[in-house]
Amino acid sequence: MDVLLYAKAALLGLVEGATEFIPVSSTGHLILVGDWLHFTGMTAETFEIFIQLGAILAVVWYYRSTLMNVVRHWIDDPAERHFLWNLFIAFLPAAIVGFLLHDWIKAHLFNPLTVAAALVVGGVVILAIERWRPRSRIETVAEMPYRTALQIGLAQILALFPGVSRSGATIMGGMTVGVGRVAATEFSFFLAIPVMFAATLYDLYKSRHFLHAGDVGVFGVGFVVAFFSALVVVKALIRFVAHHDFKGFAWYRIGFGLLVLAYYWWAGRLGAGI
Secondary structure (H helix, E strand, O other), X not given: OOHHHHHHHHHHHHHXXXXXXXXXXXXXXXXXXXXXXXXXXXXXXXXXXXXXXXXXXXXXXXXXXXXXXXHHHOOOOHHHHHHHHHHHHHHHXXXXXXXXXXXXXXXXXXXXXXXXXXXXXXXXXXXXXXXXXXXXXXXXXXXXXXXXXXXXXXXXXXXXXXXXXXXXXXXXXXXXXXXXXXXXXXXXXXXXXXXXXXXXXXXXXXXXXXXXXXHHHHHHHHHHHHHHHHHHHHHHHHHHHOOOOOHHHHHHHHHHHHHHXXXXXXXXXXXXXX
16 A cells, blocks of 8 residues: 555545635645645546545535435425525536536646636635625525526636636625625535536546546545545634635635745746646
8 A cells, every 4th residue: 555645645635625615726726735746647637526525525414404405395395496496507607618618627727827826816806806895685595596696607617717716706706796705605515516516427437547446545535534624614614704704815815826836936837837
């Protein structure tokens, strides 16, 4: 057993779980950390997608009562059907664009330079939204109309660019159209379930030729660590957003993105496209 490889898998699982649901880009951090650990290539890219499933199962577990209630009553309860339609509407835009551009995105955008640039730009955008966002008019997920769900879904398309952050795009997108901070965060959690399940299964299918039986242990370690670390973060983030804004995350993105650019410039890898 390659202990170092398993240690890398555990560290990447921790990075995934810690960053998936906060607006700092888990994919971006995985690309950067994977590059620093020399954990790269097609199998590594598939691993980074696969462990996201562990993180999303943490959301399923955390909201299991709500989700079970939806499963039991969506046929006879208009409110539950409305919730499901909102998820479907918000899911479609990124699903369609992602399906069409999946191979191009992985070939051209999965590198530290694009991630670092997206981190900085995204941080500036978050600061701007926190300063000029409209007054909240939707304070719960149940209140959200179909049009608002579509607007959040369109914002999620931006997250196809590595470093943007899926949670950041959906939460900030919701806040710009009048969704309260807590409601936007919870809807982002729920929306992650179909989006990440679809992305993971599609990516595994596309990458099936690069996977081997020997990868099971490494993938399993990353998956389990991502699940438990994400569960901690989900619980903490809901409490956090009830009393705080996202400016701290924005400054982190800017500082970390600039640090990454400086590191690769010092290493002489910017000009080579990293």
